[in-house]
Amino acid sequence: MQNLIDNFFSYTITGLTIGAVYALVALGYTLVYGVLRLINFAHSEVFMYGTFGALWVVMLLGGKPGGSVGQVIFWVVMMFVAAMAMSGLIAVILERVAYRPLRKRNAPPLIALISAIGASFVLAELMGLRSRVAGWVGLDDTLREYVRNSRNNAGLPSIISPQPIFSVGGYNVTNVDLIVIIGAIAIMVVLDQFVKRSRLGRGIRAVAMDPEAAALMGVNRDRVIQVTFLVGGVMAGAAAVFYMLKIGITRYDAGFILGVKAFTAAVLGGIGNLRGALLGGFILGLAENYGSAVVGSQWKDVVAFVLLVLILLVRPTGLLGESLGKARA
Amino acid sequence: MLLEVNGLCVNYGRIEAIRDISFTVDEGEIVTLIGANGAGKTTTMKTVSGLRPVRAGSIMFNGKDITHTPSHERPVLGISQSPEGRGCFVGMTVMENLEMGTYARPDRKTKAVKDDLARVFELFPRLKERSNQAAGSMSGGEQQMLAMGRALMAKPKLLLLDEPSMGLAPKLIQQIFDIVTEINSQGTTVLLVEQNAAQALKRSHRAYILETGEIVREGTGKELAADPAVKAAYLGGDV
Ligand SMILES: Nc1ncnc2c1ncn2[C@@H]1O[C@H](COP(=O)(O)OP(=O)(O)OP(=O)(O)O)[C@@H](O)[C@H]1O
Ligand SMILES: [Mg+2]
Numbered sequence: 001m002q003n004l005i006d007n008f009f010s011y012t013i014t015g016l017t018i019g020a021v022y023a024l025v026a027l028g029y030t031l032v033y034g035v036l037r038l039i040n041f042a043h044s045e046v047f048m049y050g051t052f053g054a055l056w057v058v059m060l061l062g063g064k065p066g067g068s069v070g071q072v073i074f075w076v077v078m079m080f081v082a083a084m085a086m087s088g089l090i091a092v093i094l095e096r097v098a099y100r101p102l103r104k105r106n107a108p109p110l111i112a113l114i115s116a117i118g119a120s121f122v123l124a125e126l127m128g129l130r131s132r133v134a135g136w137v138g139l140d141d142t143l144r145e146y147v148r149n150s151r152n153n154a155g156l157p158s159i160i161s162p163q164p165i166f167s168v169g170g171y172n173v174t175n176v177d178l179i180v181i182i183g184a185i186a187i188m189v190v191l192d193q194f195v196k197r198s199r200l201g202r203g204i205r206a207v208a209m210d211p212e213a214a215a216l217m218g219v220n221r222d223r224v225i226q227v228t229f230l231v232g233g234v235m236a237g238a239a240a241v242f243y244m245l246k247i248g249i250t251r252y253d254a255g256f257i258l259g260v261k262a263f264t265a266a267v268l269g270g271i272g273n274l275r276g277a278l279l280g281g282f283i284l285g286l287a288e289n290y291g292s293a294v295v296g297s298q299w300k301d302v303v304a305f306v307l308l309v310l311i312l313l314v315r316p317t318g319l320l321g322e323s324l325g326k327a328r329a
Numbered sequence: 330m331l332l333e334v335n336g337l338c339v340n341y342g343r344i345e346a347i348r349d350i351s352f353t354v355d356e357g358e359i360v361t362l363i364g365a366n367g368a369g370k371t372t373t374m375k376t377v378s379g380l381r382p383v384r385a386g387s388i389m390f391n392g393k394d395i396t397h398t399p400s401h402e403r404p405v406l407g408i409s410q411s412p413e414g415r416g417c418f419v420g421m422t423v424m425e426n427l428e429m430g431t432y433a434r435p436d437r438k439t440k441a442v443k444d445d446l447a448r449v450f451e452l453f454p455r456l457k458e459r460s461n462q463a464a465g466s467m468s469g470g471e472q473q474m475l476a477m478g479r480a481l482m483a484k485p486k487l488l489l490l491d492e493p494s495m496g497l498a499p500k501l502i503q504q505i506f507d508i509v510t511e512i513n514s515q516g517t518t519v520l521l522v523e524q525n526a527a528q529a530l531k532r533s534h535r536a537y538i539l540e541t542g543e544i545v546r547e548g549t550g551k552e553l554a555a556d557p558a559v560k561a562a563y564l565g566g567d568v
Contacts, residue, residue, distance in 0.1 A: 199432070202421075202432070205418070205420065205421065206429055209418045209419060209420055210416055210418060212380055212412065213412060213418065214429075215379070215400040215401050216378055216380070216400065216404065216409070217404060217429045217430060217432045217483070218401050218402070218403075218405060218432045218433025218483070219401055220399075220401045221401065
């Protein structure tokens with residue numbers, strides 16, 4: 001307990017940064033659930049591909065420690081572009097290949113869930129065996145740097161060295177912390193406005209609330225579903241960049257635990273509810289950091305899930321407890 | 330003919346909800362479908378708007394075969410439905426609901442939309458007062474008006490109204506029928522489903538009677554309203 005009190009701000013800032021990552025990934029779960037009532041189990045892999053997109057583009061551009069300010073900004077911007085494109089693309093392909101054919105045949109939701117779990121393994125293993133995948137197309141030599149040690153950790157060159165910017169309560173808030181927290185909030189605001197104001201955003205809300213009435217208004221449900229996957233993927237891509245900047249290493253199975261946490265965050269906030277996903281992400285990030293300060297960091301994941309169960313016992317529909325449909329997003 | 334339905338059959342699984350029904354709606358008409366609960370009225374409406382797939386038969390709209398046109402493409406052609414049980418977007422405001430009505434309009438960004446909004450507000454002043462209220466917190470009658478207003482915002486050639494008076498107080502029912510007549514006189518063709526058969530027949534040019542998925546009678550509103558058998562079965566005798 002003393003540890004928590006002494007290092008309160010340190011745990012808070014760390015909790016907020018990791019919470020921002022959970023929140024952005026949670027948005028993808030909640031958006032898809034809203035329009036399809038489906039848990040997109042493979043969303044964790046959508047995130048994981050984003051981490052590799054971010055990593056690879058930095059390798060491609062020769063990013064390394066000690067770049068000029070202009071270079072660093074360029075590298076970071078390219079990380080966003082690459083990770084968002086990668087995750088968005090994977091999410092859209094996933095919908096096309098794993099879900100749409102089932103939907104067209106009116107498969108029951110359980111079948112779609114199995115398909116989701118299967119897609120999750122396939123995507124993870126394709127990444128974990130990428131040296132062989134590259135070998136199939138004869139590119140293993142060209143891509144050696146990118147595919148070697150496929151099953152091991154891959155580290156991002158530390159293109160930004162964390163520099164203290166200012167200090168709260170004895171904890172030095174670094175430039176990386178600021179980029180993550182401010183960047184994540186900016187992206188969330190953009191998403192909020194997109195869903196609230198744009199035509200497609202309204203289409204998403206309409207389908208979530210009442211698919212039949214939405215069709216009567218001329219909303220193309222397939223298009224809306226595709227856009228929803230794309231948006232969820234792009235959010236996961238942004239999360240992947242923040243994750244790489246903060247944590248710095250990834251692996252073919254890096255999505256799993258993080259995905260479960262983000263899904264937890266979505267349920268915690270009330271699945272289907274956008275603001276709930278954000279709230280859930282931050283609460284989970286803070287709680288597991290405070291919790292690990294008190295009972296030891298090896299208990300971090302236990303704290304997260306005990307919290308989930310406790311909150312759901314009191315509020316079975318999650319904190320904000322409404323659907324994307326009912327929520328006035 | 331604006332709408333021409335020919336030999337239409339629709340199933341729910343193995344249940345035949347409607348069997349071989351044919352009817353027409355001419356431009357400028359109010360045509361009513363009446364029938365007991367479960368006769369297939371809602372199914373017919375949903376099939377015209379594309380929510381239910383057709384097993385056999387055809388639907389022609391404005392000279393075009395739309396039998397297999399996806400539902401979301403039909404508003405663009407000029408078909409708009411106010412569904413049974415309202416189907417408002419409860420989490421959106423009244424204004425957002427009305428704006429959803431213009432979703433498919435190619436001219437949704439022009440002034441024409443403003444004019445139509447003014448017209449809807451004129452027909453339903455209550456919606457104007459409540460334009461920033463969440464649709465879900467409106468009363469049943471208000472939501473009914475919203476559903477109709479939203480359907481009108483699509484500027485349809487053919488307006489499908491599935492039980493617009495359901496659950497309303499008698500005074501409001503009167504008002505809804507007045508509005509339907511008004512909308513029609515402003516040039517919108519209406520296909521109406523009503524439990525309130527007496528009123529509906531009085532207001533319609535023509536009507537069809539559905540019984541267990543089949544059309545058993547058709548005629549002008551007046552004819553059917555005066556028919557003793559129809560009176561006994563659907564009008565509760567007191568017209
Ligand atoms: N989703 C469904 N699944 C199975 N059967 C259905 C479904 N919807 C309607 N039916 C059946 O189809 C038949 C016609 O129903 P429909 O809703 O069209 O009747 P209706 O004339 O609109 O009745 P009401 O006056 O009660 O609204 C009924 O026998 C009904 O049980
Ligand atoms: Mg009905």
